[in-house]
Amino acid sequence: MEGTIIRGRGGLYTALDEQNCEYVLRAKKKFRRQGMSPLVGDRILFTPGEISDEHGWIDEILPRKSQCMRPAVANVTLLCIVVCPQPAPDWLLVDKLMVFAARQHLKPLLIIGKDDLPGADETAAYAEGVYRGAKLEIFRASAMRQTGLSELTDRLQGEICCFSGQSGVGKSSLLNALFGLTLETGDISRKIQRGRNTTRHTELFRVQGVCVIDTPGFSLLEMDEVFDPVELKDSYPEFSAYEGACKFSPCYHGREPGCAVLQAVQDGKIHADRLERYHILLDDCRKLWRERYD
Numbered sequence: 237m238e239g240t241i242i243r244g245r246g247g248l249y250t251a252l253d254e255q256n257c258e259y260v261l262r263a264k265k266k267f268r269r270q271g272m273s274p275l276v277g278d279r280i281l282f283t284p285g286e287i288s289d290e291h292g293w294i295d296e297i298l299p300r301k302s303q304c305m306r307p308a309v310a311n312v313t314l315l316c317i318v319v320c321p322q323p324a325p326d327w328l329l330v331d332k333l334m335v336f337a338a339r340q341h342l343k344p345l346l347i348i349g350k351d352d353l354p355g356a357d358e359t360a361a362y363a364e365g366v367y368r369g370a371k372l373e374i375f376r377a378s379a380m381r382q383t384g385l386s387e388l389t390d391r392l393q394g395e396i397c398c399f400s401g402q403s404g405v406g407k408s409s410l411l412n413a414l415f416g417l418t419l420e421t422g423d424i425s426r427k428i429q430r431g432r433n434t435t436r437h438t439e440l441f442r443v444q445g446v447c448v449i450d451t452p453g454f455s456l457l458e459m460d461e462v463f464d465p466v467e468l469k470d471s472y473p474e475f476s477a478y479e480g481a482c483k484f485s486p487c488y489h490g491r492e493p494g495c496a497v498l499q500a501v502q503d504g505k506i507h508a509d510r511l512e513r514y515h516i517l518l519d520d521c522r523k524l525w526r527e528r529y530d
């Protein structure tokens with residue numbers, strides 16, 4: 237039979253078949269020999285247990301379209317980045333998530349949530365101005381007023397998506413409103429008080445033709461991948477038109493003289509805030525790269 241892994245805990249995996257029936261499975265020993273382990277999101281071939289309360293076996297893991305190690309998920313196609321007017325948007329985090337998405341070959345999408353709050357228009361106008369060059373798709377929605385939800389559900393059809401963003405921006409509320417889920421929501425202070433007891437596991441939900449992976453990983457930002465800082469610019473779609481046009485090669489578009497990207501910012505062709513935050517991420521990236529053998 238064919239299915240999708242929706243959760244895995246203590247060597248037991250739960251898979252869904254096309255009819256949304258759940259099966260509890262173990263991985264065959266050959267996967268360990270191959271250095272493979274099944275991930276949430278994996279498409280698999282499996283043999284169900286013979287009696288109803290007996291587990292079955294995962295026979296094959298079908299080829300992955302994408303794979304993230306932290307959090308460990310397979311086949312995600314879309315990274316939905318959520319911001320809202322309150323708590324105020326952390327645009328550096330948005331840029332960082334866009335870099336993460338580009339490096340993992342995920343398509344990023346920005347959701348301006350809590351669209352009912354004052355300041356939503358300003359947030360949307362800023363996002364549209366800053367991310368036009370990056371061709372970032374932008375949606376607006378309110379879980380509370382139930383607005384913008386059907387446009388989003390339509391867009392998410394056929395995708396396997398992850399929601400990410402600061403704590404308190406309304407990710408869980410949005411998932412509940414979009415898909416009739418019952419994820420825990422709450423105010424920020426209460427969450428901080430609960431602290432460490434809230435370790436959650438990665439789980440995939442399949443509802444109304446959309447797969448959603450709810451994982452603490454993306455929101456906790458355990459995504460400091462160490463890579464050569466010269467590659468950072470490749471995750472900025474608006475820089476690509478100027479590739480090779482700088483005086484130095486390779487150019488980091490840092491503060492080098494004769495930089496075509498810097499010139500494009502001065503000419504108003506690239507938003508200055510994007511470059512400013514790129515420089516912050518470039519410094520972070522260089523620091524991680526220098527310390528990589530420590």
Ligand SMILES: Nc1nc2c(ncn2[C@@H]2O[C@H](COP(=O)(O)OP(=O)(O)O)[C@@H](O)[C@H]2O)c(=O)[nH]1
Binds near residue numbers: 349353401424
């Ligand atoms: N005004 C307004 N508040 C919202 C909306 N969605 C969520 N909230 C509130 O924002 C807080 C955080 O929501 P939650 O979904 O837990 O955020 P998460 O940490 O990103 O999952 C909660 O107190 C919600 O009641 C919305 O659409 N409008």
Ligand SMILES: [Mg+2]
Binds near residue numbers: 421
């Ligand atoms: Mg949440």
Ligand SMILES: [Zn+2]
Binds near residue numbers: 490496498
């Ligand atoms: Zn340059």
